[in-house]
Amino acid sequence: MLLQVERVASFYGDFQALFGISIDVAPGQAVAVIGANGAGKSTLLRSIAGLMPSRRDAIVFDGAPIGDLPAYAVAARGIALVPEGRGLFPSLTVEENLLIGGQLGRPGPWSLQRIYDLFPALAERRKMPAPSLSGGQQQMVAIGRALMANPKLLLCDEISLGLAPIVVREIYARLPSILAEGLSLVIVEQDIVQALKAVQQGVKQSLGPVQLSAGQLVDPSEDGVAVALPLAQDAQHQDRGQEERPAGRELRRHAGS
Numbered sequence: 507m508l509l510q511v512e513r514v515a516s517f518y519g520d521f522q523a524l525f526g527i528s529i530d531v532a533p534g535q536a537v538a539v540i541g542a543n544g545a546g547k548s549t550l551l552r553s554i555a556g557l558m559p560s561r562r563d564a565i566v567f568d569g570a571p572i573g574d575l576p577a578y579a580v581a582a583r584g585i586a587l588v589p590e591g592r593g594l595f596p597s598l599t600v601e602e603n604l605l606i607g608g609q610l611g612r613p614g615p616w617s618l619q620r621i622y623d624l625f626p627a628l629a630e631r632r633k634m635p636a637p638s639l640s641g642g643q644q645q646m647v648a649i650g651r652a653l654m655a656n657p658k659l660l661l662c663d664e665i666s667l668g669l670a671p672i673v674v675r676e677i678y679a680r681l682p683s684i685l686a687e688g689l690s691l692v693i694v695e696q697d698i699v700q701a702l703k704a705v706q707q708g709v710k711q712s713l714g715p716v717q718l719s720a721g722q723l724v725d726p727s728e729d730g731v732a733v734a735l736p737l738a739q740d741a742q743h744q745d746r747g748q749e750e751r752p753a754g755r756e757l758r759r760h761a762g763s
C-alpha cells in the first residue's frame with residue numbers, strides 16, 4: 507500500500523471531527539471519499555497532508571509513519587493537497603503560483619510545460635494575476651501547483667465546488683492523464699455520482715454496482731474504491747471498535763448511472 511490510514515482521529519480543539527476513519531490507497535489507485543457536508547472529508551485530507559496532528563502510526567505513507575509530521579515534511583515525502591477553495595496566492599501570477607508548487611524540487615514528470623500541456627488555458631494566461639482567471643481556470647492552477655511538486659499521492663478536496671457542470675467535466679476529463687503518470691489519487695466530493703465517475707474514469711472500467719457502508723472501504727474492482735464518511739453521530743458508534751462497527755447507512759449507486 508502507498509497510503510494506510512488506520513483509525514485516524516482528528517480534533518479542532520476539544521471538538522472531535524474524525525472518529526477512527528481507515529482507508530488504504532494502493533500505488534496508481536484512485537479512491538473517492540464521499541460524505542455529506544460536515545462529515546469530515548476535508549479534515550481527513552488535512553490530516554493526511556500533515557495540516558492536523560495525528561497519532562504517528564495512524565498514517566503510514568510509503569512504508570513510514572507520518573501521522574505526526576508537519577505539512578512541509580509530508581509534502582517533501584510526496585503528498586500534495588489541492589485544498590478546498592483552491593488557496594491560490596492572489597498577488598501572484600498563474601505561473602508564479604505554479605512555480606511555488608515546484609519549490610521542493612522533487613524529481614518527476616511534471617514541469618511548467620507539462621502543466622500547460624495538460625491545461626492549455628493556463629499557458630495563454632501564464633502572466634495574468636491568478637484572481638483574474640475564471641473559477642475553473644483557478645482550479646486548474648491549484649491542481650497544476652500540486653502536480654508541480656511531483657507527488658506520489660494527490661489529494662483533491664472538492665474540486666467541483668462552485669463550478670459549472672461543463673467546467674467540472676473538463677477538469678475531471680484530465681484525471682486519467684494525471685493517473686497515467688503513475689501517481690495515486692484521493693478525491694473528496696459531496697457529489698457521489700461525480701466522485702464515482704472520477705474513480706471510474708481513473709481506472710477506465712466499469713465499477714459495477716457499488717455498495718458504500720459508512721466509514722468502510724468498498725472495493726468493487728481491483729482498481730477503484732470508494733469510502734463513505736459517516737456523519738459524526740454514526741462515527742461515534744464506530745469509535746467503539748471494529749467489531750462493534752454498525753453497518754451504517756448504506757448507499758447504493760451504479761457508477762455508470
Ligand code: ATP
Pocket residue numbers: 518521523541542543544545546547548549550590696
Ligand atoms: P464540507 O463539505 O462542508 O467541507 P467536510 O466533510 O469536508 O464538509 P470538514 O470541513 O472536515 O467536513 O468538517 C468536519 C467537522 O469539523 C464539521 O463539523 C466542521 O464544522 C468541523 N470543523 C471544520 N473546521 C473546523 C475548525 N477550523 N474549527 C472547528 N471545527 C471545524
